[in-house]
Amino acid sequence: xxxxxxxxxxxxxxxxxxxxxxxxxxxxxxxxxxxxxxxxxxxxxxxxxxxxxxxxxxxxxxxxxxxxxxxxxxxxxxxxxxxxxxxxxxxxxxxxxxxxxxxxxxxxxxxxxxxxxxxxxxxxxxxxxxxxxxxxxxxxxxxxxxxxxxxxxxxxxxxxxxxxxxxxxxxxxxxxxxxxxxxxxxxxxxxxxxxxxxxxxxxxxxxxxxxxxxxxxxxxxxxxxxxxxxxxxxxxxxxxxx
Numbered sequence: 001x002x003x004x005x006x007x008x009x010x011x012x013x014x015x016x017x018x019x020x021x022x023x024x025x026x027x028x029x030x031x032x033x034x035x036x037x038x039x040x041x042x043x044x045x046x047x048x049x050x051x052x053x054x055x056x057x058x059x060x061x062x063x064x065x066x067x068x069x070x071x072x073x074x075x076x077x078x079x080x081x082x083x084x085x086x087x088x089x090x091x092x093x094x095x096x097x098x099x100x101x102x103x104x105x106x107x108x109x110x111x112x113x114x115x116x117x118x119x120x121x122x123x124x125x126x127x128x129x130x131x132x133x134x135x136x137x138x139x140x141x142x143x144x145x146x147x148x149x150x151x152x153x154x155x156x157x158x159x160x161x162x163x164x165x166x167x168x169x170x171x172x173x174x175x176x177x178x179x180x181x182x183x184x185x186x187x188x189x190x191x192x193x194x195x196x197x198x199x200x201x202x203x204x205x206x207x208x209x210x211x212x213x214x215x216x217x218x219x220x221x222x223x224x225x226x227x228x229x230x231x232x233x234x235x236x237x238x239x240x241x242x
Contacts, residue, residue, distance in 0.1 A: 029059060030086055055159035098124065102129070172211045174211050184219070
């Protein structure tokens with residue numbers, strides 16, 4: 001697995017990195033969408049996914065709503081065009097990166113577990129869900145998500161700001177270590193079995209810089225440990241092919 005210098009992590013709008021075992025990390029959460037598309041292209045996957053989104057924020061915005069020309073460009077765009085859309089951050093942003101995956105037609109279910117309760121819209125809008133025949137599930141606790149019987153391959157999408165109760169920029173009200181460990185344990189089976197894992201650090205929303213680095217290290221190292229089996233299987237497959 002690739003290494004990551006957690007102590008050197010800083011707010012970086014363009015940062016994303018592959019760590020191996022199909023785990024990707026980023027700062028701005030919008031890069032998750034590009035990584036999903038890149039994974040699909042590299043694996044030549046045509047089947048649909050269930051997206052599990054665990055985050056303090058819903059991130060259910062749709063910046064293509066009432067913009068049919070831009071939506072057509074998204075649907076017809078290749079991976080390079082999608083990269084540019086994400087890089088520019090105008091039509092695909094840190095709080096609107098799930099809807100493009102639904103618009104592109106590779107998500108049949110989206111599962112939310114979020115703590116945000118400040119009046120923002122919950123999840124994805126009904127119009128898009130109905131138009132793209134996508135089912136949405138709003139889970140009230142992490143146990144509800146972890147016990148769900150997923151019918152499609154899972155993209156497990158996680159933001160470490162779930163562990164910060166404060167909604168003030170760069171302010172911290174971090175869960176206790178025991179609370180964090182218990183919550184992560186509930187995610188183990190999903191993380192282990194997921195086709196792809198994306199993790200956002202979201203500097204500014206996950207507490208102070210120090211807290212963000214500490215949470216990033218805790219979550220990433222835990223997920224890497226759980227997905228060691230994937231590296232082992234890939235090594236065995238290469239040896240068998242020799």
